[in-house]
Amino acid sequence: MEETKEIIIIGGGVIGLAIAIELKRRGAEVRVISRDGQQAASYAAAGMLAPMAENITVAPMLELCLKSRWLYPEWTQKLEELSGIDTGYLPCGILAPVSERANQEELLKESNQKIWLDRDNIAFYQPGLGKSIIGGWWYPEDGQVDNRCLMRSLLQTAQALDIKIQEGVTVKAVQQKQGKIDRIITSAGEIAAEKYVLATGSWSSQLLPIPVRPVKGQMLCLRMPNQPHEPYPLQRVLFGDNIYLVPRQDGRLIIGATVEEVGWTPHNTPGGIQKLLAKAIALYPGVADWQIEQFWWGFRPGTSDELPILGVSPCENLYLATGHYRNGILLAPVTATLLGDLILEGKSDPLLAHFSWQRFSHHHNGSLTKLKRNKEMTLLNNSSPSNNGLNLSLQVHQTPSQTRVANSAIDSSNQITSEDTLTIAGRTFNSRLMTGTGKYPSIKAMQQSIIASGCEIVTVAVRRVQTKAKGHEGLAEAIDWNKIWMLPNTAGCKTAEEAIRVARLGREMAKLLGQEDNNFVKLEVIPDAKYLLPDPIGTLEAAEQLVKEGFAVLPYINADPLLAKRLEEAGCATVMPLGSPIGSGQGIKNTANIAIIIEQANIPVVVDAGIGAPSEAAQAMEMGADALLINSAIALAQNPPAMAQAMGLAAVAGRLAYLSGRIPVKQYASASSPLTGTIS
């Protein structure tokens, strides 16, 4: 393993390179590890520097963007000096033509950053606009940079400054120990450095549970006609309704961009390009006859609130600079400056507080941190001679209605240190028990059971909500969806097609409940009504399609290790093998196959269906399952809330036992109080 004092930047897009250069110029030793420069959003972007045109309304974000726009002239000038490469920075202003007159309230927002132009004035600024345009906004301080030239300039500057760039190298994992990154495992070997910066854009959640998702944008480029001694017909950026035209100084006209929630689906599509062309022609009809030069697409690093994630991380020596969504090119200089201050001088600009990763942490503002610790039960502690001085502490926090069991984790040196959380598709949960909403004797019993179980994920049958089946009428109000993550399921679907349709409805349902970024779906394709066994082929087909559409798919399957592997390869977020048929309460009937699934899986394995008693729940967790889904055994118990609590405790007990490592089974007795090998 290589050991180094460098700061390692993971990701060589505009953000990673900007930070690397900033750190190096301030005297740090820096290395950039980049998988593939060409896949970076930084190449795909339009390069608009557009806090006003992008209509940024969240105050700290606007402040961040304006700061960055203000830094741009000096920043690019320095890069150009160091690299000798023009960045194409142009403070050309942005014109936003509209087809409907702005209302009075909007007009009152006029300022020196935002000026209203009527039809004649806008035509004077930009002749040739579409007939429907009745005026528009002029943002005189917005502008553009040629982001591809900027990337070339950044790379050349990095070289000139002797920054080591490992292009074509993937960071495969970051190994954490006691709240720090111990080393990173890359395709070119292992490296242990002093500090690390995660700047992996859309791919961030592949390395750490950071809620960044890819938001695809398709683009194309035309060539503007060139009359001798005449300027190009477009001189300023035109920013319309879901369309923008960015004229470059070399005669290219960049047209963008679609905004598509399709996961990692690559390529340009006829539909996407057609939409862009139709809108471009409506905005500026002249483009209809210009030459098409190129199509491309890229993935914006999106977050649920559309704000970047900047600053410290849960690991002491790891910093985050990701999630810049639509404005990463604009935000590069300010990100580099603020991260430089933080990493090298320990100075945290107050602005950074608004962009902390903690806003996505489940504890943040949530109920968990607010629970009163009425009862703290230390089961084991440091002073116990029987545990080799390991800090094994398990705390049970109880309120009258709630019991939470704080989790513990054992790190690779066998020390129980930090919280042991469950991460699915980049989202982190404290509880490893999921429950459902079906079969309860009353809404009240359901509400109490969900709380008593301590679960944070509740699955809901989309079909039953649609048809307002008993117990599903008032689900929106019955559960506190600020605290519980909804897992829409496709129960009742017999074919892949049905399940795909219902999954899409499920996503809308979660949105209606305020879970805008919820893309989870529990996929059930069950043609057989007697045993309720899932169809493996239909499940795989539906999973492949739903993954393409950007869903986090949690497929319910028979405990078939080969199918589980295929589903993992298809991009599923978990696999959910059944213990025994749904609602049968037969317990874990297929331990051998579930054990193989657990051994082979690189995604969480959730044992679903068949568990009848807490001992069976604990059994599955002791085997190494990552989580459980239990509905019938709770809902149909004589006292559902009490059973829910028992299941919650069993899940924790089983998990802790798994992490602790049980003794091997021996054929013969072994005395508990041996006469040799004891402490005298």
Ligand code: FAD
């Ligand atoms: P990226 O540029 O995506 O770079 C991430 C890099 O990390 C990649 O090179 C990748 O290979 C590497 N990487 C990922 N995982 C690993 C790993 N495990 N190991 C090693 N390397 C890894 N912004 C604006 O300001 N103005 C615009 O006009 C604009 N228009 C846009 C138009 C489109 C169509 C798109 C897609 C984006 C646009 N953006 C715009 C947004 C902007 O492009 C992004 O916010 C910005 O480029 C993000 O930069 P980044 O460095 O974080 O990520």
Ligand code: GLY
């Ligand atoms: N900022 C332009 C885009 O993301 O499409």
